[in-house]
Amino acid sequence: MPRKKRITLTCLLVTLISPLAAAQPPIIEGERFHAEPGQHAMVVTSHELASRVGRDILREGGNAVDAAVAIGFALAVVQPRSGNIGGGGFMVISDEKSGDVTSIDYRETAPAGAFKTMFQDDEGNVIEKASRYSANASGVPGTVAGMAMALDRYGAMSLDRVMAPAIRLARDGFAIPQRFADGLNESREQLEKNDGTRRLFYKGDGSDWHAGEVFKQPELAATLTRIARNGPREFYEGETAGHLIDTIRAHEGIMTLEDLKNYRAVERAPIHGTYRDYDIYAMAPPSSGGIHIVQILNMLENDDLTSMGFGSAATMHLMSEAMRRAYADRSKYLGDPAFFDVPARALTSKDYARTLRAQISPDRATPSDSIGPGNLTPHESNETTHYSVADDSGLAVANTYTLNFSYGSGIAVDGAGFLLNNEMDDFSAKPGVPNAYGLVGGEANAVAPGKRMLSSMTPTIVKHNGKNFLVTGSPGGSRIITTTLGVITNVIDHGMNVQSAVSAPRFHDQWLPDELRIEDGFSPDTLHLLEGMGHHVIQQSAMGASQSILINDDGFQGGADPRRETSSAMGL
Template sequence: MKLLSSIIASSIFVLGTFIYSVEAKEGPAIIDYESIHHPVVAKHGMVASQQHIASDVGVNILKRGGNAVDAAVATGLALAVVLPRAGNLGGGGFMLVHLKEQGKTIAIDYREVAPIAAHRNLFLDSDGNVDKQKARFSRLSAGVPGTVAGLYLAQQQYGTMDWAEVIQPAIQLAEEGFVVNWDLANQLERRSSYMKKIPATAKVFFKEGGDPYETGDLLKQKDLATTLKLLQKEGAKAFYQGKIAKLIVADMKKNGGIITTEDLANYKPVIRKPLTGQYRDHTVVTMPPASSGGVHLIQMLNVLEHFPVADLGVNTADSINVMSEAMKYAYADRSKHLGDTNFYDVPLDWLMSKKYAETIAKKVTIGEITPSTEINAGTAPKYESPDTTHFSVVDQWGNAVSNTYTLNFSYGSGIVAEGTGILLNNEMDDFSAKPGTPNAYGLIGGEANAIEAGKRPLSSMTPAMVFKDGQLKLVTGSPGGSRIITTVLQMVVNFVDHGMNVAEATHTPRFHHQWLPDRVFVEPAINKDTRELLKQRGYELYDSRTMGSTQSIQIEDYIYGSSDPRRPNAKAAGY
């Protein structure tokens, strides 16, 4: 009861701050006031996702006896229908699966891969400059999708229900429709000038005549329903070798894309060993490359171990100072050392070592800053959209899933493959189209992340789990492009160092530094006095819209869920 009282009190305290923050930057948020004042507490199972309909789908699967993986896959498939800006069948992502009875956690990498015809100069014009239109808003920008293969693999190997049963809720949502909320209507209106130009996209997301859907309208997606029914009947084979594959390839051939029948047939998700780090008295388990997030989450935590973070306080000038400096060094290393380990020898052990963290910590002094121009990637010893989405699941047996997946931008490239209802990703922009040139998120990349056929582009997605004494305590993750890594970092620090419960950790204001540009991005709720102190120390501050949308679950005597109010319609649901 003490924990529950603390959650309620903390939620009431921060509520006004974040309502202002979301409304000021993104319009009137649809916030679940009930869940903020009275966070969801469950005994048997919990699903936290960015869309309340999808969360309810997942919980219903748990109630029917499905495990965390069944519920996660059902949630992911439902999000492909009800959260089209980020939920997807045409993208890719990362999943952590904790299997309580077996005492192990596995990582499923279903990131997109570059098509066979891709090459390092794919997006360069005749002058050698990056053609942003090609890299972000054309069929060339699509990597071979991995979501269907990843979700199918997870459910078949680690789920307990029939695949047909798990996919059925998504089919019903696509076929029978769901009520358009303010957020979806607003997002489509904002992108209408571009998306309406693409006939297959306009057919799905706009009414006949091109009128936008309004709040309260019913959105049915017939082509997507047909696609889902094919998947229900034939499994992932329908997407990679069957009718869906033929439709995607036909769309590519017709419109200058390069994904082929061979590309789709060859796609395979990969089961990997997750990365593990020790932070104070907790163990952090997270995603290996092609995620850069996991490596640098552990790297930054290793650096912070050298500082009395708890004593520095929450979002004080000193704590932001120390954490921002740690962030700079991590993102500098990201620019040089991170890429697909099948193509580049990423020095993982060194980057995550306590010894390397100690050398960085010695360069950080509380009250002082090092300009980013004076920070370079370390020398190893020889030998992402803001509209990604995350969901977390815990079941009654203690199994858990932390899943982050994406199309890259909101609605990916904005292009629907004709006849499928599937939005195509634009993940090829996550490669370094030209080493040293920033991508859409301002991230610098080098040779390690250059475009190459069959290669997975580097991603900031950072699904994570935190354990103590061998017991799972926190499941978390977030969307947010380049800010995903620092958002997850702050969740872990809030939880471990500051002793916050899941609601407090979720609602606390956030900040971000990514080395270049040399500025601290701060949410509106970072207080004025702290801002002034940071400026006096030499930081350039940049007022940012809200960062991330964490979907987190804490496991104690009961299961406690918190969905981030920074984006509307999220919900933690349990039973």
């Protein structure tokens, strides 16, 4: 893939399609869900201000990678519950001109002082809050290194140029949306436990911020300015690094300046599979997402989901059964490939998928206690936010990054204005014991120094006849994989436009616990049929927030997920 692409703009129609299906969640009316017709590109993010930043970068001659990096830093300002410079994530990049698809792994790593039983007590029991709300809950952050690597290798603009909008937003402030105010209010009990976090996110007298008020972050503006001027190593070796480690030490954490200095983002080949006549490119380990998206699609490929219909009991049963088998394999076979030999080829083998598909009854759910990780021997020769960007030079970017929980560990870096992640909870604190998302892990994902914790983040690009077709992904913890899967099948199998595909009700099955989780919007008759098949149907809150782009003969179409009231698709 060539370096430093510059785009030549041509005329394409850019539209945001409204949802059609009556069973889908209602679209919240507002400008953000009705992108202006444009000609050159599409940006879809979870925040209107971030979408504007990306659109403006494209308008000024940047390419999709420039826009993606600018969005990443902007979200760190306007959406601090998940946008971040104190966390990490994954970026998938597709270039139609060269035919190359690559990915940037900027997942956090465990500090050198980490050890397998660090989150267990003397009796071997997991201490849950230790891996979630302490200084040791934080892995070494990767976002700054990852964004800088993507920009250096595939962008067209300088770091200071793409960071300028984020710096302005932090310095001059922005009007708080209702979701921002609600999030801080709902998380007050945890956030105010830390003096630095309380000063950062609440007023001087301790009161809440309200929607419409202007929120400024001078410490974060100064941090971003230092990074823009001095480059990414400022975060890992400069003044910012000093602030970060001082905060870690003040909270008795083990991360050191040496851990920061040694951090590196990694460029990896993505997982590649095929589904019908489409090519699927998604993140490789230490994300489990790419492998399991391909694995599940392989199990579904020989079934006629189109005839079975969206939201039918038959479709939901089959997909649920395929999901739970993939998640069972996740518990044993997925981890950091630098520490564990992940059998990616076996897991994504169509022969292996046929073996798993043969286990699925057409009319009866398989109890989870009778499912386990598959036998790969015959087949062998692993609160988040997502955004998508595509331009007419043939570049497309799917990026997912996170602090893990909403507001991460809840610990703000004193003097630097950003939150630390709590990604160490994504390790298996004790093999066989579920993490905060109910996911069960094994030795492959045990804590070890320098290791990257397993993730479900699944930035995905689907290509058709060599052309970028669908750019997608989602937040949602363990539900990221199934949310992304649903958008893909909604478009390919059910012929939905991208907004309908994103808005349609979702369902999720992760093997353990033994339940089929659904959103509101499915027919009661369908749910009754599924229960009759033996599924334990549980209706819970909305899942994920997929920000997706569909590219076809009509141009670019952006689908902004209405599950986030700040979601925004913008074309130009």
